[in-house]
Every structure is written in structure tokens, then in C-alpha cells.
Amino acid sequence: MRPPLFWYQKPGLKSALLAPLAAIYARTTASRVAQKPQFRPDVPVICVGNINAGGTGKTPTVIALVQHLQRLGKTPHILSRGFGGSEKSPLQVREDMAAARVGDEPLLLAAFAATWIGADRTQTAKLAIAAGADVLIMDDGFQNPGLAKDISLIVVDAARGFGNGRVLPAGPLREPIQAGLARADAVITIGHGRAQTRFDQTWARELSIPRVSGHLAPLPTGIDWQGLRTLAFAGIGNPAKFFETLTAEGAEIIRAVALEDHQPLSLTLLQRLQSEARLRGAQLVTTEKDAVRLPKSMRVEVLTLPVRLQLADWAEIDRLLDQRL
Numbered sequence: 001m002r003p004p005l006f007w008y009q010k011p012g013l014k015s016a017l018l019a020p021l022a023a024i025y026a027r028t029t030a031s032r033v034a035q036k037p038q039f040r041p042d043v044p045v046i047c048v049g050n051i052n053a054g055g056t057g058k059t060p061t062v063i064a065l066v067q068h069l070q071r072l073g074k075t076p077h078i079l080s081r082g083f084g085g086s087e088k089s090p091l092q093v094r095e096d097m098a099a100a101r102v103g104d105e106p107l108l109l110a111a112f113a114a115t116w117i118g119a120d121r122t123q124t125a126k127l128a129i130a131a132g133a134d135v136l137i138m139d140d141g142f143q144n145p146g147l148a149k150d151i152s153l154i155v156v157d158a159a160r161g162f163g164n165g166r167v168l169p170a171g172p173l174r175e176p177i178q179a180g181l182a183r184a185d186a187v188i189t190i191g192h193g194r195a196q197t198r199f200d201q202t203w204a205r206e207l208s209i210p211r212v213s214g215h216l217a218p219l220p221t222g223i224d225w226q227g228l229r230t231l232a233f234a235g236i237g238n239p240a241k242f243f244e245t246l247t248a249e250g251a252e253i254i255r256a257v258a259l260e261d262h263q264p265l266s267l268t269l270l271q272r273l274q275s276e277a278r279l280r281g282a283q284l285v286t287t288e289k290d291a292v293r294l295p296k297s298m299r300v301e302v303l304t305l306p307v308r309l310q311l312a313d314w315a316e317i318d319r320l321l322d323q324r325l
Helices: 013-017 019-033 058-071 104-109 121-130 177-181 193-206 239-248 267-279 315-324
Strands: 045-049 076-080 115-117 135-139 151-157 186-190 211-218 229-234 252-258 283-286 302-304 307-311
Touching: 013 019, 019 177, 045 058, 058 076, 058 104, 058 135, 058 151, 058 186, 058 307, 058 315, 076 104, 076 121, 104 115, 104 135, 115 121, 121 135, 151 315, 177 193, 186 315, 211 239, 229 239, 229 267, 239 252, 267 283
Parallel strands: 045 135, 045 151, 076 115, 076 135, 151 186, 186 211, 229 252, 229 283, 283 302
Antiparallel strands: 211 307
16 A cells, blocks of 8 residues: 555644554554563674665665675574565575565565564574574564564665654654664665755754665666666555666656555566557566566566665664674
8 A cells, every 4th residue: 555645744634633543553562662572592683674664675775784794704694574475484485485475575685695584583583593694684673572683773765754753644653753763773864865965954853873874776787778668667665766766777667657565466467567568669677576576487578677775884884783793
């Protein structure tokens, strides 16, 4: 479901009417995060989470952190809930598994490090440690008290910031800003120059912890995007960001199809997109996360534009790693 527009507008009547429900949601979250952790692993735990509901850039942040730790000689394993997958038992994700079974994000992450799914983070943490992990990275789970966390990083879309600053359903937040910041070690804001400036102007004074800025940059693949007629589709938290990136690479988007986050790519949908692309002389293009949900028969027909998070400076993250790893 797309977030309502009023979540990202100045608070008004709609958010005021929903304030009582937001207060209940905030109290419920506060009660949950106040619980003592069920398990403290004997290896460090880094949580990459958010205060906002929906996509903020956690997956590329996890990938960047994994690769950074690997360069430091560490063996990080990723713990994910496996959202969108049918599998209920804890297991290690293999790249040949179906996204419908394990979830699209875990399947993508499994290409970078050993990735475990399961609702019980204690179980998956123990399995990962037994398999050789010396660092655990939680993909999401900032509001989950199951595991004791050594470092918590909050990821924010710089353009959207914290929306109208209100808690669900009056706004996009899982918990009040200051309550979340009090448990975190750093904020990572993702976006290019103007988005970062907008975040500074609106939210910088709210921050009580260090902030690290970064942006998503296309990964060189050898594809010449300049002038390429494309029919682009994306089922991520904020599809507009993908379309903007594709346009910035020089591609001509004849139609942009914004799907729901994690939306299943049905055969009917894909055939319709394929037929339209052929009729209009366009190339189908999608995101890495969507590509893992494509049937194998379609993957040769759809180009992927992968992106990677580039941080302005790793110094603050390295300081946290030196202190706690």
C-alpha cells in the first residue's frame, strides 16, 4: 500500500484525527522495546533499522556495511525476518531458492554474505554463530527486543526525512523521533545534495546522535543507458527514486510502472509489461530487488540497474566499530 500523502505534509486535520490511535501505537512500541533482550550473543550485533515505516534504504546500507566489514577481515552474517516469503522455519538462504519462499531482500543479500531468515532472531543468531559468523548484522529489527544490539544505525531517506513527524497511523513513524534516537548510535541519511540540504533545514536540530550522509550510485555494468528507450518497473519502498536514477543515467523512460513494495510479479503482469515494451520498442528495466523475483525465463529480457550506497565518510562508523567490535 502506498503511504498517504498527508504523512509527508505539514500536520493537519487528518493527522490530528488519528492522534489517539498514534498515541496507542507509540505506547505499544515503547512497551515492546523496553523489554530486556532475550539473548546476548558472544559476537557483536549491528542493527540496520529505521524509525520510518517502509523503505528508507536499509538493504543497500546492509550491503555496504557487509562489504566494509569483509574488507576489515570480518565474517559478517545477515539476519532477516524474511518478509514476503512463505518459509516459517529458520534457515540459511541460498541463491537458488525462490523469492516467494524466502523473500526478495534476503535472496538479494545472500549474494553478499551468509543470510539467515526467521521470525525468532535468537534462533537465527545461534545458527549463524555456529556457522562461523563473527559479526551479526540485523536487517531491520530496530524495534525488536529479541537480540541485544551493540550498534544500532537508523537509516533515513533524506528527501522524505521523518515525514510529518507523527507516529502511525497519523504519520510514517514507528515510534517518536526522540524515543528512537535515544536507542541509536548514528543516523545515516541517504540522498543527493538537495535532499541532504532539505533534511538539514528540517530535521538536523532534532538529531542528538552523529549523522552520516550518503547517496545511492549506479554500479557500472557496461550497459550504455544513454538514450535507451525503457519501460521501467519497480516494487520498492520509493519507486520514484529508481526512476530518477535511471533518468540520470541518460535512459528515456517511456513509461514508469510503480508497483507496491514486495509486490509479487505475476505472469499476467509480466506478460502485459513485456507486450507493451515490444509494441513500443522499449527495453524492460527494473531494480535488483525486483529482479530476484523474476522467473528465470524473463531474466534475459529484463535489464537491471544495480545501485550501491556511497557514504561521504566512514569515519563515524569506523569509530563505532573500533569501540564495540
